[in-house]
Amino acid sequence: MKKLAFLVVLTTAWLLSMGQPTGWKFGGALPAIGFDSDVGFRYGALAYIYDWGDGSYYPDYKKQLYLEWSRTTKGSGINRIQYDDKSFFGTKLRFSSDVGYYIEQALDFYGFNGYQSIFNSSYSTTGDPDYRSRMYYRLDRRMLRGIFDFQIPLIGNKFRLYSGISLFNMKMGSVNIDKLNSGKDPQDLLPSIDTMPGVYEKYKDWGIISSSEATGGFITQIKGGLIFDTRNNEAMPTKGIWEELVFVGSPGIGGTSAYLQMALTHRQYFSIIPDHLSFAYRLVYQTKIAGNIPFYMMPFYYNTKEIKDGIGGSTTIRGMLRDRVVADGVVFGTAELRYRMVNFDIGNAHFYVALSGFTDATRVITPHKVDLTNVPAAERDLFFSPTESDIYKIHLTYGGGLRIAYNENTIVAIDYGMANNEQDGNSGLYIGLGWLF
Numbered sequence: 001m002k003k004l005a006f007l008v009v010l011t012t013a014w015l016l017s018m019g020q021p022t023g024w025k026f027g028g029a030l031p032a033i034g035f036d037s038d039v040g041f042r043y044g045a046l047a048y049i050y051d052w053g054d055g056s057y058y059p060d061y062k063k064q065l066y067l068e069w070s071r072t073t074k075g076s077g078i079n080r081i082q083y084d085d086k087s088f089f090g091t092k093l094r095f096s097s098d099v100g101y102y103i104e105q106a107l108d109f110y111g112f113n114g115y116q117s118i119f120n121s122s123y124s125t126t127g128d129p130d131y132r133s134r135m136y137y138r139l140d141r142r143m144l145r146g147i148f149d150f151q152i153p154l155i156g157n158k159f160r161l162y163s164g165i166s167l168f169n170m171k172m173g174s175v176n177i178d179k180l181n182s183g184k185d186p187q188d189l190l191p192s193i194d195t196m197p198g199v200y201e202k203y204k205d206w207g208i209i210s211s212s213e214a215t216g217g218f219i220t221q222i223k224g225g226l227i228f229d230t231r232n233n234e235a236m237p238t239k240g241i242w243e244e245l246v247f248v249g250s251p252g253i254g255g256t257s258a259y260l261q262m263a264l265t266h267r268q269y270f271s272i273i274p275d276h277l278s279f280a281y282r283l284v285y286q287t288k289i290a291g292n293i294p295f296y297m298m299p300f301y302y303n304t305k306e307i308k309d310g311i312g313g314s315t316t317i318r319g320m321l322r323d324r325v326v327a328d329g330v331v332f333g334t335a336e337l338r339y340r341m342v343n344f345d346i347g348n349a350h351f352y353v354a355l356s357g358f359t360d361a362t363r364v365i366t367p368h369k370v371d372l373t374n375v376p377a378a379e380r381d382l383f384f385s386p387t388e389s390d391i392y393k394i395h396l397t398y399g400g401g402l403r404i405a406y407n408e409n410t411i412v413a414i415d416y417g418m419a420n421n422e423q424d425g426n427s428g429l430y431i432g433l434g435w436l437f
Contacts, residue, residue, distance in 0.1 A: 044070025259291030287329035319397035319417025329366025
């Protein structure tokens, strides 16, 4: 799909404090502007509010409140409230919650098992002789999600016990073509789903996505695990290790299938030139242990900070198509060199500017079972690789980034990644907040 997309992030309000931050303070607001020819004009805002306590936590905070609201002229949107409390009711417990409603009118869907599912960019590229629809690799998702987690210190604060519950109400369906066509010129109209079904519709017809899962469901997840954390700070660590073992299980309430997953994450940080140059890497292994994971829950990556959406895209494999790799078991990693090149103050506010270079990679470890029995022979080679070993090939991206930080914790992030294989797309520009890990 040819897409015009841009995002401008501009700092509009910064904390006005005297000296080192203490108590509750407004941490900054960032308006976001974007445009997608199919989804529409994006507008909204996000903001941080911090409780710095008596200042002894700095550069970390005591409590944090994060608010996000955005919309597009075609109806997509994010409504999110996130809260993080490192001394819950004056105890040593850490409590975090994340409640949001997410509307995705054109969520990426390329099939399962990475390179087993063939991506043909010409099908979604306007003007190409093989063009079918700009929504060919898309579906509609409405997600109401609530996350409630605790971290309990075991030995000091380095070893912590993790537990929590997550609730998902997922509604899946075909892209609303009529809504996206509203106001378009005749030459820009998208074909109807009946005229030109996409990958999601074909997978339903072929039985690869079962009728019981096709429209979504309500999922309750119970989580537990262990954390080992020796980072020198959370916002931009330059020393230490951050490891997590997380188990995520769903009891299958409400007619959905029960399942159990495990996610093992190792992160390590090295200071090369103190206060300036550091190296960080991350290795993740996530797999299904038992049961059947509904297709709409498979793209998520789990850790104790938040639930990431997609193996591929801004938070996992930068430069690769979002949700490009979906399987029962995956491994992925990141290696990143970070250079904090400028530190400066404006009044009593502390800033830094940093550059980064990175490479991200992933591969399937345990494929998702895909039954091709009902796939017509004429279409099988168009959608699925005949070579089984393609499933296990490595997906690789590389790129660079820029960070502009205020008081260590409010960090505007810009990353640009490029895919090594056209099957994973071409490139991606991501503008958001914070370091990736």
